[in-house]
Amino acid sequence: KQEVTQIPAALSVPEGENLVLNCSFTDSAIYNLQWFRQDPGKGLTSLLLIQSSQREQTSGRLNASLDKSSGRSTLYIAASQPGDSATYLCAVGTSGSRLTFGEGTQLTVNP
Amino acid sequence: EAGVTQSPTHLIKTRGQQATLRCSPISGHTSVYWYQQALGLGLQFLLWYDEGEERNRGNFPPRFSGRQFPNYSSELNVNALELEDSALYLCASSPRVTSYNEQFFGPGTRLTVL
Numbered sequence: 001k002q003e004v005t006q007i008p009a010a011l012s013v014p015e016g017e018n019l020v021l022n023c024s025f026t027d028s029a030i031y032n033l034q035w036f037r038q039d040p041g042k043g044l045t046s047l048l049l050i051q052s053s054q055r056e057q058t059s060g061r062l063n064a065s066l067d068k069s070s071g072r073s074t075l076y077i078a079a080s081q082p083g084d085s086a087t088y089l090c091a092v093g094t095s096g097s098r099l100t101f102g103e104g105t106q107l108t109v110n111p
Numbered sequence: 112e113a114g115v116t117q118s119p120t121h122l123i124k125t126r127g128q129q130a131t132l133r134c135s136p137i138s139g140h141t142s143v144y145w146y147q148q149a150l151g152l153g154l155q156f157l158l159w160y161d162e163g164e165e166r167n168r169g170n171f172p173p174r175f176s177g178r179q180f181p182n183y184s185s186e187l188n189v190n191a192l193e194l195e196d197s198a199l200y201l202c203a204s205s206p207r208v209t210s211y212n213e214q215f216f217g218p219g220t221r222l223t224v225l
Contacts, residue, residue, distance in 0.1 A: 096167035
């Protein structure tokens with residue numbers, strides 16, 4: 001059974017700091033990995049999708065890497081802003097098109 | 112381009128009643144997924160529909176069911192509601208299924224069972 005873990009559970013940083021969110025998964029037989037952002041009480045916004053054959057993806061200030069063999073992904077956020085405050089979720093796509101989610105990292109960026 | 116839409120936004124029911132949640136996928140997407148986000152349990156996969164058929168099901172009892180219509184919209188039905196069914200129900204859609212499909216999520220329906 002696939003299990004996804006995200007560390008840390010919560011993170012508070014001052015504005016402008018670069019930060020790294022970590023995601024690990026137990027079964028390397030994945031199709032892809034998605035990073036999402038969720039604001040309180042809202043749906044999910046897809047940030048980055050990494051296919052299983054890829055090593056990383058970049059979008060603006062975000063960079064996500066994937067190491068399938070070690071079962072790890074990181075989301076790097078450069079020059080953090082207060083508007084980045086949200087919960088960040090990592091999800092791995094497996095057979096049957098299901099996404100298995102981690103518990104999330106709650107990020108607070110202080111002005 | 113319109114994103115995934117869900118209705119209603121909020122739904123309040125009492126224990127034992129039935130709830131019906133609706134989802135309209137992004138235009139051109141044929142797959143619809145349902146997830147439950149209950150407090151303390153995280154996001155869990157419920158159901159996957161593609162081309163009108165149920166393709167995969169998560170570890171939920173049979174009182175959770177649904178269907179997909181010819182226009183690819185979908186309904187999630189929850190029968191005999193229990194207090195622990197209170198959760199945010201999220202719908203997602205993706206293009207015709209490949210191994211690489213990215214899922215796009217709607218805003219969710221908040222179901223409260225009293």
